[in-house]
Amino acid sequence: MNRSAASATHAPARSLLAVAVRALAAALALLLVLAARPASAAVETKLLRIDPRAGVRDGAPLLTTVVELVQFSSLSEVVSNNGCAALRGDAYLNCLSAAVETPNAIAKPFPFPDAQARLFVRVDNAESPATFVSKTAWGAAKKDPLVGTAWLIALDASSMMGGRYQDAREVANQFIGALGPNDLAKLIIFDDKLNAYRANTAWTPARDKAKLIAVLAANGTPSASSGSGRPFGGQVKNIARAFGDLGNSGSVQNIPMMQAMVLLSNGAGREDGGSVAATAEVMKQFFNKGRFPEDNSASPKTPLPVISVYFPNARGFVNDKLSLNDFQYMQDIANPEIGGFFDIVQAGQSVTKARTIVKLVNDRFDKMWVVKWKLACLAPTVEQSFILAFDNTSPPIKPDATFKEVPLGVNPTQWPLDLNLAQTKLEADANPLHPGGTFRVYGNFCWGGDKTRAEAYFVPAGSKPDPNVNRNDPRVAQQAMQTITAQNLRGGALEASDTFVSLQVPDDEKILEGNGEQMITRLVLYDNRAKRASGYDEKTVLTLKAQKKPMNILLIAGIGGGVVVIILLLVVLLRGGGGGGKRGRSAAPPAAPVVAGGPAPYGGGGGYGAPPGGGYGAPGGYGGPPPGGQGGGYGGGGYGAAPPLV
CATH class of the missing domain: 2.60.40 (Immunoglobulin-like)
Structure with a gap:
């Protein structure tokens, strides 16, 4: 066979092999695309609040819960899907910020399927079900005086913030301006000192938010440095303890059901082991557990969403060396899984970014659910355990059992039947x-x-x-x-x-x-x-x-029967006649004439005379009828002072 013939013979084989290779490559590419495409995230239940106050106040066993149902995506997934992985420096930060600001990118809200919802409380080693009463979106329930948020705004005014302090002030200003009708806010302005604050306001209702704006205006510049070190992690934890002061202000009538912390900082902690990025995860767990102070086992569970906004300083050798830790700390302390949020504000972006951040946070809160239940049974102890689950939903909804052996915030003996x-x-x-x-x-x-x-x-x-x-x-x-x-x-x-x-x-x-x-x-x-x-x-x-005690039917029947018998006796006696000592006998008819020699006339002679007179006379009386009731109502004499109705 010559070379041309051999080439002709092998050409179809090479063509088929090339087609097979291309098909395999296409299949592999398709698999890679499918693998890279995120699967539909499971719907998660987040039981954020259990509030008993409405039940105790209204005398009915009504329990109010705040529930979030979301399809949650991790921050790394959102950032990767936005194509940020190949970027560096400010370009990466801008890409990350754009990714998290995409609506529903982190948490996509899900309707509350009340027909499948089941809330259980553990009583006597068994799960006792509550009865669903109603559901209302948080944003539509704000006429309820308890539907509000207590916002703790922590503003970093340390010398290391530099010019970024003005941007952070603007974000604080936007959060204060957006307070809802039942919201409270507390503003803490801190620098590099652990326990001393530039400003620390009382918890202030929304109607008095001008007082908070005035505090912002009075603190227009950052503080001077007081040393080379800064215990940033310890500062954040101490600031969070301010939630323990809720209710201590005389101007606050109702403590809102929700609380949230807004941390505005560059995250710079220096010469402090508690400020390394790894400790932020520990701090986040502290916020998620929601007990302030954490060693008070009688405190109700109030998981705390943390909105962390990072203000990076201008780049330089020192900042490049330490900024990764600062960035990581601010990112990791946010807890978007329970309503928290993380974002970045570069220099000059404060006004537009602040509006976006405030809107995204409030929009997510507004889509949470205020769900009310009738809770008939309760464990006779201070600590209670709850499970929120859903039956036969598509997609399946993960239950929440994180409220385990936690105080409800009410004495169980005060819970109404x-x-x-x-x-x-x-x-x-x-x-x-x-x-x-x-x-x-x-x-x-x-x-x-x-x-x-x-x-x-x-x-x-x-x-x-x-x-x-x-x-x-x-x-x-x-x-x-x-x-x-x-x-x-x-x-x-x-x-x-x-x-x-x-x-x-x-x-x-x-x-x-x-x-x-x-x-x-x-x-x-x-x-x-x-x-x-x-x-x-x-x-x-x-x-x-109610009514007065009815008459005794048997007694009335007995009396009635006796009267009937007496009347019948009277009738019989009167019809039969009867002599009486005072009545005369009837006159005898005239005697028939006597005929000589004749017999006495029939029917003649003396006869029997009239029946005995006198009769039986009128029967003796029984006296008046029995008294009807107690007589005189219940005005009469008093019963003494009534016991207090408690």
Whole structure:
């Protein structure tokens, strides 16, 4: 075979091999593209707040939670997808900032599927479910006075900030200007001293934010250096302890449900082991745990979102050497997984960047959910454990069990019982309560059918709660129960289940208040094991329709039967006649004429005369009818001073 023939023979083979190589290369390229494309992130549940105040205030077991559902992307993933990995220096910082400022890049909000939502509290080594009541987006719930944020703004005024201090002031100014109606803010201006601040304001409500702006204006330049070192990490931790002062200001009426920290700095810590980047991760865990101070085990869990804004200094040899640590510290201390945020503001960008940062942070908060639940059962201890989970969702939602053995912020004995007021009142309207009777209270109870745990304490008519009494003092409640029991106004349970309890009404008209159709009785239902009660102030006490004690039907029937017998006897006697000593006999008919020799006429002779006279006379009376009720209503003599209704 000549060379040309051989070439012709192998040409198709080389062509097929080339096609195969190209196909393999295309397949590998496709695999690389698919591998580089991020998979759809799982939806995560973040239980950020559990607030019991509405339930204690309104006398119903209403628990308020703040929940975030997001598809979370890590900062490294967002930055890599934005093509920043190949850049260096300021170009890299600008690329990173643009990436995180893309809406929903870090956290994409997800709807709250209430039909699949399950909140559990651990009671007696078992999970007890709460009942979903409502959900509202945070941004739409701000009419609620508790829906707000306490913003702790920490502004770095150290000498190392230099000209960047003015940019940081502008960002602080924008955060203060954007305060919501129920927000608070506290401004701390610090320099390089550990425990001494340039400015440290009180917690200030949004209506007085001009006071905070005035403090900013009074601190227009950074501080002079006080030494070569700076304990930046220790400063940040000490500043965060300011959340322990919430509620100490007389001008603050309601502490908002959420708190957040805004850290504005170049991150420069010098000659301090606590300021190295590795310690920022430890600090972030401190913020995520949300206990201030951390050694107070009785403090409620309040995870703290940290908004960290980095202001890099102009580049130079010293800054190049240390700026990586500063940058890493400021980046790592932010916790975007629970609502925190990290961004970078270069020189001259403060006005536009500040608006963007404030909007991004507030937009994320506004998409969180305020979810309310009815919580019937509660562990009888200060510490509680909760789990928030979702059933059969697509995509699946990861549960949150981070609220484990943490204080709820309320004494469990002050948590009200879960009554079904509508059903209880409906039955009482149809069958009003009366002394000596029975009645039912419906609800969701935790006594598991143990009727010995349920008691009803009836409020004496005319009692008014003492506004000066300490309702949280167990001695006051104990004294009130003893007083009511001594007056025989306590009703024991006849039957109990998880959904109702049947109770005895005391046989005493002191429980009745009002007249006619307006008559009511007031009572408090009590679980003597959990030491929990239904509402017990004038607004929340259980008020049911009542009536006076009905007449005894058997007694009335007996009296009626006796009267009928007497009347029948009278009729019989009157019809049969009867002699009486004072009545004369009837005159005899005239005698028939006697015929001589003839027989005596038929029917003649003396006869029997009239029946005996006199009869039986009128029957003796039974006296007046039995008294109807107690007579005189319940005005009469007083019962003495009523015990305080606590």
